[in-house]
Amino acid sequence: MSRDTLEKVLYDLSASGANKKAFAAEPDKFLGRYQLDADERALVLAYDVRALADRGVNTMLTWGFWLQAGRAHGDYLKAMRRQTVA
């Protein structure tokens, strides 16, 4: 639908521990709160930060989104540089 709603999803995940838990437990149910189309839902579920950034999502949010899941900073940079993440 828009990069604005994608940013809303990522902001909500960064701002609330309860949201993080809800997303980790039932990601599809959590994303059901938001007006996302199928492609956008897939990008979030796949942690495709590069594609999210390419759609205009603020990279402070994509970085925080990656780290809140306990993923490594080095892997984030690889993803953003279109390199293979192990």
Next chain:
Amino acid sequence: MAKIVGGFVVPHNPVMYFNPNGPRPEVAKVIHDAYAETARRIAELGATTAIIIGCDHYILYGTQCLPRYVISTGEIDGPVDQLPGLKRAPILSNIDLGRHIAEEGCRAGFDWAVGRAMAVDHSIAVPHHLMLQPNPGIKTVAVMLACGVDPFLPMARARALGEHIAAAVASFPGDERVVVIGSGGISHWVGDENMGKVNPDFDRLVLDAVTTGDIDRLTGLSDAYILEHGGNGAMEIRTYVCAMAATGAAGGHVVAYEPIREWVTGMGLAELKAA
């Protein structure tokens, strides 16, 4: 009447806290010594209040409401985004001065969003920690500009806002001695593929403009130029423009500068003369 007695532009880099041993010790010491020097100068200037001009990082304000500029008119606490060695705590607020600036702004055409019990992020809390806490009793007025999330505050508005702050301070019926701190990084790329890159040429351009009082040079930089040469983080130089305008763009001097890739930022600190 209250008086602006000086100013500073400084980084508010959280990576200093997360990765204190990243740079060589002698390089880190240059920066820590520089912050200590600004604290010493604040004491020497006899400051009683600091107006800290920071910027949100998509931490305080979300997509539901993105204010262009905000001022504290009540209690302050932070940082919301706690750091190792810098935990969320009350920050002594100059409530009367914040309210006065907001009210004067309303009369002058600056409709401030106000924080009546304002939480701040590291852009206020880091300079408060390193520059004000060594000087107990100095109060804070927190100002947040839209530098990290679009729609960004136009450079020209940052300048006008600084001029308005100066006029409002001058009309404040008290004997406050005020320093203005522009809190932001120079070149740094946050969260994108260039994160870790530093551009000393861009940093020198900015610091030269700051120390010669060439505010036109900074306001003449387009957002596209800043993003290309300084990164998305360098949009924070709006805080420098605001601080320069508030102090009368009278020039100043660099306290320290180090391009520190380990801290992902060109770390520059400068003192501003008050006109």
